[in-house]
Amino acid sequence: MNRAASVSEPRRRGRPPKDQSQPNAPRARLLRTGVAILTEKGFSAVGVEEILDSADVPKGSFYHYFGSKEAFGLELIDAYAAYFARKLDRWFDDAARAPLDRLRDFIADARSGMARYGYRRGCLVGNLGQEMGALPEPFRKRLAAVLRDWEARTARCLHAAQQAGHIPKDADCDSLAHFFWIGWEGAVLRAKLERRPDALDVFARGFIAMIQAKERVIVPTSIDEYRG
Amino acid sequence: MNRAASVSEPRRRGRPPKDQSQPNAPRARLLRTGVAILTEKGFSAVGVEEILDSADVPKGSFYHYFGSKEAFGLELIDAYAAYFARKLDRWFDDAARAPLDRLRDFIADARSGMARYGYRRGCLVGNLGQEMGALPEPFRKRLAAVLRDWEARTARCLHAAQQAGHIPKDADCDSLAHFFWIGWEGAVLRAKLERRPDALDVFARGFIAMIQAKERVIVPTSIDEYRG
DNA sequence: ATTTGACAAGACGATCGGTCTAATAAACCT
DNA sequence: AGGTTTATTAGACCGATCGTCTTGTCAAAT
Numbered sequence: 279m280n281r282a283a284s285v286s287e288p289r290r291r292g293r294p295p296k297d298q299s300q301p302n303a304p305r306a307r308l309l310r311t312g313v314a315i316l317t318e319k320g321f322s323a324v325g326v327e328e329i330l331d332s333a334d335v336p337k338g339s340f341y342h343y344f345g346s347k348e349a350f351g352l353e354l355i356d357a358y359a360a361y362f363a364r365k366l367d368r369w370f371d372d373a374a375r376a377p378l379d380r381l382r383d384f385i386a387d388a389r390s391g392m393a394r395y396g397y398r399r400g401c402l403v404g405n406l407g408q409e410m411g412a413l414p415e416p417f418r419k420r421l422a423a424v425l426r427d428w429e430a431r432t433a434r435c436l437h438a439a440q441q442a443g444h445i446p447k448d449a450d451c452d453s454l455a456h457f458f459w460i461g462w463e464g465a466v467l468r469a470k471l472e473r474r475p476d477a478l479d480v481f482a483r484g485f486i487a488m489i490q491a492k493e494r495v496i497v498p499t500s501i502d503e504y505r506g
Numbered sequence: 507m508n509r510a511a512s513v514s515e516p517r518r519r520g521r522p523p524k525d526q527s528q529p530n531a532p533r534a535r536l537l538r539t540g541v542a543i544l545t546e547k548g549f550s551a552v553g554v555e556e557i558l559d560s561a562d563v564p565k566g567s568f569y570h571y572f573g574s575k576e577a578f579g580l581e582l583i584d585a586y587a588a589y590f591a592r593k594l595d596r597w598f599d600d601a602a603r604a605p606l607d608r609l610r611d612f613i614a615d616a617r618s619g620m621a622r623y624g625y626r627r628g629c630l631v632g633n634l635g636q637e638m639g640a641l642p643e644p645f646r647k648r649l650a651a652v653l654r655d656w657e658a659r660t661a662r663c664l665h666a667a668q669q670a671g672h673i674p675k676d677a678d679c680d681s682l683a684h685f686f687w688i689g690w691e692g693a694v695l696r697a698k699l700e701r702r703p704d705a706l707d708v709f710a711r712g713f714i715a716m717i718q719a720k721e722r723v724i725v726p727t728s729i730d731e732y733r734g
Numbered sequence: 735a736t737t738t739g740a741c742a743a744g745a746c747g748a749t750c751g752g753t754c755t756a757a758t759a760a761a762c763c764t
Numbered sequence: 765a766g767g768t769t770t771a772t773t774a775g776a777c778c779g780a781t782c783g784t785c786t787t788g789t790c791a792a793a794t
Contacts, residue, residue, distance in 0.1 A: 747784095
């Protein structure tokens with residue numbers, strides 16, 4: 279509707295916009311740096327200028343690319359969610375690996391990702407979640423939706439494991455995925471606080487053992503009303 | 507050594523300090539409101555003035571009672587830790603209840619505590635943990651120590667359950683307590699994000715089922731090096 | 735060359751952050 | 765009472781931050 283037929287368009291006049299899809303176009307740099315800084319410090323603690331400086335983008339440009347700090351924050355969430363969804367798919371859809379190994383692979387990757395930055399960076403979603411009280415309302419829905427999306431992807435992986443007979447037939451994979459992300463965010467938080475991976479390991483081990491247990495461990499809760 | 511014989515002291519000169527042990531002496535009010543506001547918004551997002559206003563303490567007084575915002579924050583952690591430790595003991599040492607019921611009681615209490623404020627307030631420790639990158643270093647050790655303390659109290663309760671035969675003999679209660687607090691902080695975060703208690707319920711149920719499982723679920727990790 | 739629109743530079747003012755100094759209040763002492 | 769000592773408060777201070785805006789430069793189309 280709004281940008282249809284961009285191909286046969288009679289070519290707009292004036293300076294054409296930079297190809298902002300280039301991975302180091304200013305706009306993309308701002309998003310990348312923004313994610314890096316906010317995963318470490320959160321939203322309220324960081325001023326736009328710090329991001330500008332770090333991304334080497336002139337201050338005058340910020341409000342050319344983004345309408346406000348809030349709008350920037352929302353785009354940051356989207357960018358992070360997209361990046362992370364790709365990552366999840368990369369691990370969870372790797373048909374060459376057994377489903378539960380895919381989960382283990384993801385966990386190992388996340389672990390080494392935290393190690394790479396000295397356990398100083400956490401999860402953007404978890405970070406902003408904690409700040410909810412100080413954040414503009416639109417953030418809430420967005421963050422909650424992102425987590426539900428990750429849970430859905432995780433649940434698919436668990437279903438695959440179930441079909442492969444690696445977790446019990448009667449396990450409720452959706453609830454298990456929900457449990458996983460509740461606890462995993464806690465583990466990331468803890469690892470960041472302690473600057474060591476122990477929490478990640480403890481939670482991951484516990485979870486994997488738990489889903490393989492013969493006895494039913496998660497009582498399926500009424501997912502019915504579990505909607506945004 | 508330092509404040510010995512305060513009874514027979516020859517009475518100091520000058521205006522005597524207000525009795526700051528009174529629960530609504532300015533200093534105590536500042537700590538109370540500080541906890542309330544920071545559990546909602548975090549540290550960096552909140553200015554001292556907001557706390558002063560809300561506590562009805564004049565701005566000039568702040569640096570009479572506390573050396574800086576940072577010093578105030580540290581005291582806040584202590585106050586919260588003390589408050590919470592009392593709460594834990596109250597539930598976990600209730601000899602009239604079966605050990606696992608004590609855990610359930612604590613969970614129910616925390617749940618209704620969150621409900622009371624519309625799921626807008628989380629856990630001070632979790633909140634500040636997320637902000638680590640933006641917080642002065644001293645906070646880290648303090649927060650980590652608090653969590654270890656809570657874990658130790660929880661482990662005692664689990665040991666009692668073990669002795670009562672309600673959880674398997676070979677369960678590693680320390681590791682289980684560790685697992686609990688990793689995930690519980692995640693659940694509080696999630697509940698705050700979604701403004702609903704579901705995450706608390708899901709995690710609590712899963713955990714309780716898990717610790718009762720006959721199969722060993724948590725592989726005891728090397729707790730050896732697990733020191734501040 | 736000139737137009738057009740994409741982008742950059744950096745000042746701006748309002749506001750708010752944490753901190754500090756000077757004033758006031760409340761006891762005590764002689 | 766009048767002066768001394770200490771507790772508490774009022775409000776100034778200065779630097780930072782946020783979002784905006786004016787001005788300038790650049791690249792392509794005409």
